[in-house]
Amino acid sequence: MPADATEPLILFYTTLFGKPVDIASIQCDLPGRWTLDKRRIAEAAAVVFHIPDYREIGDAWKYPGQYWIGWTMESRQNYKRFADPDYMRHFDFTMTHERRSDIWTPYLPRACWWDEVLAKPVAAKTEAAPLVLFQSAPLNHSRRVDLVSELARHIGVDSYGRHFRNRTIEGPDLGRTTKIETVSRYRFCLALENSSETDYVTEKIFDAFEAGTVPVYLGAPNVDEYVPPNSYINAADFSDAADLAAYLRHLVETPDAFEAYFAWRSLPLPERLVARMEEVEASGFCRLMKLVHQQMQRRPAPQAGRARLPFGLRSYLRTRLRKWRKKVSA
Template sequence: MAGPLILFRTPYFRGPVPLAGVPDALRDHFTADQARLREADAVVFHIPDWRPTQLHDTPKYPGQLWVLWSMESSVNYPRMGDPAFLRHFDLFVTYERSADIWSSYLPPMAQWQTALQVPQPSKPEAAPLVLFQSALIDGCGRNAFSGALMRRIPVDSYGRVYRNRTLAEDLGRQSKLDTISRYHFCLSLENSLSPDYVTEKLFDPLLVGTVPVYRGAPNAAEFAPEHSYIDAEAYSGPKGLADYLRHLLQSPAEYAAYFAWRQRPLPDWIEEKLRASATSCWLRLLERVDTARTGRRSGRPALPFGFRAALSARTTRLLRRLGGRQSPPVQFQ
């Protein structure tokens, strides 16, 4: 195999690593075989799966690049803001625009084009808002915010958080999207208020024809058409927000204005972001590693976290193995 070899040192949330967008012809450049660590040109660590007892003894070979990978908010993973930790990595694959390899939550161009062509769905539900939230991670008070809002305006909640409705038939993601499209508004709350951390919470309702009531990244306007969503932070708290939503329900023309973007071509700046993120982040990483390769140099590997940390990791792992506890193998999907 000519070209670089990229090894994934960790699983992805203890499951298979998604190699979305990597054609079969290039999959041999990626491996989960930990026995090939020495020959790898780059080693990828998924930070939410970082366990010091598993990884502090990972040797770094001369000429090898270490890659930090995370699509989760840095607010919820303090290591991503620790300079002493970050200095061990050469490349960064994250949602942050400043990353070496930007990995975006933006839906592909085809989904935006479909949204521009599909007629506006009807809104038959009695409650004006819908909420899908099951994760308990809450670094910004979103649960308290949604609870306070629900005391002031009806919200149908289908997730584990404040559940008061269930799906008649749950066929997965499509059932969720179909349900969202039946409401005037979707309460879209990120688990942190972090710049650039704009996830499907904003995009799902936007593309199915429902107005997102969004609380999240302070620069979310850089990822969505103008006047296409409601900034939940702009109304002096849940009471002011509820008053504004009731006003929109009584003012059809003002409500309809939130869909005017669907009658126009996408702004150039959104298309530019879509083009920048169209190619799989793994293919862009492969190209970056290939460009950086200068030939593997001989020499002894280093223990970036030090001998004591390595010894502690190996001892803990040995004890776990003796106790029958095994770490999940790294696989691809």
Template sequence: MTILLWTWPFGDRFTLNHCEKSGEDQGCFFTADHNYYLTANAVIFHHRDVCQSKKQMPQIARPPEQYWVWFNLESPSHSPNLGFMDNLINLTMSYRSDSDIFTPYGWLVKNNINQNFTIPKKTLLAAWVVSNWNPSSKRVKYYQKLKKHMQIDVYGRQRMFLPRKGMQETLSRYKFYFAFENSQHRDYITEKLWRNALLSGAVPVVLGPPRENYEKFIPQDSFIHVDDFPSPKGLADYLHELDKDKERYEQYFKWRAKLWPIAVKHPWRSHYCKACKGLKEAPAYRTMPSLVTWYT
């Protein structure tokens, strides 16, 4: 099976045909060479690279039964021109759990044996890493109220510097990490939770979809949701309580005796590798009349 990447996602190049899981790409050949278009079994379109104009899509007829796969890791709020894809797409590939090809930002795996998780040494209270600072966003508005009641160290563009190589080590020193999403949508739970919080060994304080949505993916006692509190002050008061109560704080790590968080190490490669298995197990050939109806 030949799978054509119509564009490199955001121009980021990576090694093809070198999947991390043994056999994950068995029977598939990945290429970014458009000369394979007429013989490819499937073409993957990264939404943000083709959504501005139909001229960014193939300009010659689609070969019969060729799958067109829509790939997107951005939320609906940051996915312009979805109507552009009406009656063009055969399969979806995204963080949404009901995608044809599910490509989450992270997931949990079971430990083979029960073992105690060693909580990293904590010397600081709370951190937040943010690159897209939008004053009108829900997360920035919430932070502006929350910071009146507690100390929060903010890293990112035009704020405290956080080296990428030492990021997890730095964040591991904090008791809490604010995994605030840039927009609130079903299943939109990103590396802010998986890598910045869970892999760093900080308790995530989340702002995103409702609590029940998070509980589809992580235990209910593994995180704190801002919606659990009537106000930012209520949240701050609770975090201060946990800060002073070692036993209650450590309850947020009990689940780690049985489960371990995974965040993809080489994201683009990992996501595209999932396409091989997904395409081999694809449902009967059909075309989606409207991405907007499904995705938003």
């Protein structure tokens, strides 16, 4: 494999949920090249495969000395192949939100984001309903659907997403900007993960912080490792939805108790959280390039051998047929 140890080539073999990976936006000072051109796979030092787009992987040839990267930000419950050791053994390294990954890529925002959030004043809470929800997918591994259904029987919930919708955006919908502005008018925001897995702390709780509201969280059991203390309400701490609703009503009726959830905004971020942010200050792709450089420096003379089909001939033919049909129908 003619990989250049000084400027290794990294190939993104699959799409990202059907769309090309935006390699033009990758910021990395390390020498290296990025490509989406699968015809260059033989010269790639590393090949990145987005696990949720597994249907695009089966026809890939692996060349001697090449590193394969399994990449996903999704939970194991949502994508079973991610949790299948027999499938994941085809990849030399993983790049995921899990702390144990070779290239850790959490949803945790960078330090500059926290600075901007803390500099913003908390907006007035003008909506009658205490709770707001933006949820589009019905995925329910965390039992969030059950929680919302029961919670709505005990306390007001305004829902703007495709799921449970009972409110609509007034005026133009500018996407995430409109979502943050809408959430900012509510005391509490339901930040409900679709799965309850260690380290699966997504943008939902961080969006609530940005909006200046109190997240009511359901999801990762170790969420405390990713957020400031006393900054959110953990739905898992309550016996049932009625108990949670009673506590939220108490906070509405007790301003001092409600305001206590904003005290973290005037304090330094905890050292553990700062240390984690420093770990991921460089982008995940830049840390991937660093890993490739390190591996190529450790590698002995170029390995001999022939390219092989890790997933087998049947998978190769099935994938090629699927891509051909897609091309013909386009």
